[in-house]
Amino acid sequence: MHEWAIAMSVVSSVEKWSTEKNVRVGKVILSVPSLSMLEVEILREAFDVIKKDSKIADAKLEIRLRDQEFSCRVCGNKFTLGDIKPQLEQVLKDYGEENPLHIVPALITAFAKCPKCGSNDFDVDTSIKVEAIEL
Amino acid sequence: MNPILELAKERFKGKKVFAVMSAKGGVGKSTIASLLALNSSEKRGTALIDLDVYGNSVLKLFGIKKLHEVSKEGIEPFKIGNLSIYSVGGLVGDHYVVLTGKQEGGVIESLLGFTNLKDDLVFIDTPPGMGEELLTLKRILKPEVALVTLPSRLSLKTVEQMLIYLLDTGIKPKVIIGNMAFLETKNGLIYPFGNLEPVLKLGEEYGIRVEFLPIDPSIEDFIGRIQDYSGCIKVTLKRIFVS
Ligand SMILES: Nc1ncnc2c1ncn2[C@@H]1O[C@H](COP(=O)(O)OP(=O)(O)OP(=O)(O)O)[C@@H](O)[C@H]1O
Ligand SMILES: [Mg+2]
Ligand SMILES: [Zn+2]
Numbered sequence: 001m002h003e004w005a006i007a008m009s010v011v012s013s014v015e016k017w018s019t020e021k022n023v024r025v026g027k028v029i030l031s032v033p034s035l036s037m038l039e040v041e042i043l044r045e046a047f048d049v050i051k052k053d054s055k056i057a058d059a060k061l062e063i064r065l066r067d068q069e070f071s072c073r074v075c076g077n078k079f080t081l082g083d084i085k086p087q088l089e090q091v092l093k094d095y096g097e098e099n100p101l102h103i104v105p106a107l108i109t110a111f112a113k114c115p116k117c118g119s120n121d122f123d124v125d126t127s128i129k130v131e132a133i134e135l
Numbered sequence: 136m137n138p139i140l141e142l143a144k145e146r147f148k149g150k151k152v153f154a155v156m157s158a159k160g161g162v163g164k165s166t167i168a169s170l171l172a173l174n175s176s177e178k179r180g181t182a183l184i185d186l187d188v189y190g191n192s193v194l195k196l197f198g199i200k201k202l203h204e205v206s207k208e209g210i211e212p213f214k215i216g217n218l219s220i221y222s223v224g225g226l227v228g229d230h231y232v233v234l235t236g237k238q239e240g241g242v243i244e245s246l247l248g249f250t251n252l253k254d255d256l257v258f259i260d261t262p263p264g265m266g267e268e269l270l271t272l273k274r275i276l277k278p279e280v281a282l283v284t285l286p287s288r289l290s291l292k293t294v295e296q297m298l299i300y301l302l303d304t305g306i307k308p309k310v311i312i313g314n315m316a317f318l319e320t321k322n323g324l325i326y327p328f329g330n331l332e333p334v335l336k337l338g339e340e341y342g343i344r345v346e347f348l349p350i351d352p353s354i355e356d357f358i359g360r361i362q363d364y365s366g367c368i369k370v371t372l373k374r375i376f377v378s
Pocket of ligand 1: 157159160161163164165166167187190192261262263314315348349350351352354355369375
């Protein structure tokens with residue numbers, strides 16, 4: 001469900017950009033953190049529906065799932081999503097599909113710990129960003 | 136390009152946003168923001184957004200223990216009459232929230248970007264201090280500000296620094312609220328933080344209106360059901376904010 005709100009944000013921000021620059025958008029490349037558990041197919045479908053009523057109706061969407069690197073600020077350990085999989089599964093179990101990380105991936109430090117030292121104090125890029133726009 | 140930030144800016148375009156702020160903790164921000172929003176919602180649809188991602192006092196004041204529903208449009212509010220309430224506490228429930236500074240900004244951006252905001256009048260409860268929440272809020276919108284302080288000299292000194300910062304960034308608070316200024320007793324008024332001169336002087340110095348709120352010990356009985364409170368703090372706030 002949340003994929004729709006994200007698609008709305010992408011369409012409206014790219015539409016605004018293209019209007020300002022007065023260009024036609026061919027393709028939008030969107031980078032999405034995989035820990036947000038967004039469903040790529042729903043995101044694409046939402047984008048295709050929402051774009052129809054916008055000035056970027058011809059734009060295609062390319063979604064790049066980003067397997068981000070985590071870096072512990074306490075012990076220096078570098079880890080990946082796979083290393084904290086059990087913790088993410090617990091979140092899914094506790095909250096279901098519309099869970100806090102799905103809606104606000106930046107909440108990751110509240111729900112995961114460094115597998116080596118157990119600290120919540122780690123760096124990770126959880127942003128959703130438009131990486132590039134092709135004309 | 137950060138689409139969530141853009142979405143947040145879009146959502147708040149043309150809205151009247153009133154933020155209750157203080158550099159000092161525990162001075163009554165959440166209580167005042169909640170009562171202001173309740174007063175306003177008696178006349179029209181009003182939103183109340185809780186930016187205190189660690190404390191979630193707003194949910195505790197209203198006794199809300201549910202989780203937000205999420206629709207295609209975004210995060211759906213908790214409804215109390217005409218009041219729509221949004222809070223990160225409504226996403227995480229009882230779970231603690233711990234965030235690095237950068238994550239904190241991301242959380243605020245998402246909350247403001249994804250709220251399915253329908254009302255044109257928005258009150259915001261902010262956490263104490265001048266951290267990431269304040270910076271993120273200012274990236275997205277330019278609020279009207281009510282600055283809250285205790286009449287205590289310590290509180291005033293801290294709040295004056297925030298006032299100077301706000302003025303530096305082009306935001307002139309609409310009002311300075313001296314909260315818990317006096318207590319009414321059978322034998323007259325008691326001023327627990329001393330006389331109110333220093334608050335009045337601060338307002339005078341910067342040309343900002345000053346208002347005072349009484350202490351109401353009975354507010355304790357309404358934690359968890361502040362929507363039922365109609366005592367002197369609420370009545371005084373109604374008088375201060377006539378519009
Ligand atoms: N005018 C008042 N009379 C009596 N009690 C009050 C008054 N204003 C606030 N309080 C009480 O003071 C305490 C702090 O209030 P509140 O949580 O609203 O402050 P805050 O500034 O939001 O705190 P924080 O900085 O932690 O967010 C609460 O217990 C509240 O009930
Ligand atoms: Mg508070
Ligand atoms: Zn570690």
